[in-house]
Amino acid sequence: MLIMGADALAASAGDVQQGQALYEARCFGCHSVDANRIGPKHANLIGRKAGSISDFEYSPALRGAKIVWNEKTLDRWLQDPESYVPGQQMDVSVSKAEDRKNLIAYLKTLSTKTAKK
Ligand code: HEC
Incomplete structure (x- = not known):
């Protein structure tokens, strides 16, 4: 078995800061939290039905998923x-x-911070 340090332990629960860095590096080109870009906005993603942002033009596949x-x-x-x-x-x-x-740990934070309902 590999010997893992504190970093790996933290990652097993999902590391929000690393997730945010990954989001900025790999998702932000198309997504943001509060505005639709090439992809739909991610505020309150957790618990939301796929393809359900009304003013974003999804593929029929995702809208129907x-x-x-x-x-x-x-x-x-x-x-x-x-x-x-x-x-x-x-x-x-x-x-x-x-x-x-890590990305999912970060995405989960977008639901409490930005919840407006
Ligand atoms: C090249 C552009 C692009 C990148 C980069 C990208 N996405 Fe997307 N994403 C899209 C598009 C376009 C859609 C809508 C797909 C559809 O309608 O079929 C989407 C949809 C999604 C959805 C579904 C949202 C909903 O409202 O149902 C999630 C979740 C998502 N992306 C997460 C991510 C994450 C996390 C990353 C970074 C790892 C990422 N995306 C990177 C373009 C991108």
Whole structure:
């Protein structure tokens, strides 16, 4: 077994700061928290139905997908969007499980901080 330090331990629960850095590096080109860009905004993503931002033009595949975003569904989506939702239009995937975990930890913070309802 590998000997892992404190960093790896923190990552097993999902590291918000690393997730934010990854988001800025790999997602921000197309997404932001509060505004639609090439991809839909991510405020309050957790608990939201996939393809449900009314003023964003999704693919029919994602708009019709019966998915609610949570840790599990986001992990599948980020690992391989096209195998999860064939016909979707996000041509990006995150192959490392640890990166996905950190990204999801960050995405979870967007639901409490920016909740307006
Ligand atoms: C090259 C542009 C691009 C990049 C980079 C990108 N996305 Fe996307 N993303 C999209 C597009 C376009 C959609 C809408 C896809 C559709 O309608 O089929 C989308 C949709 C999504 C959705 C579904 C949102 C909803 O409202 O249902 C999530 C979650 C998501 N992206 C997360 C991420 C994360 C996390 C990253 C960084 C690892 C990322 N995306 C990087 C373009 C991108």
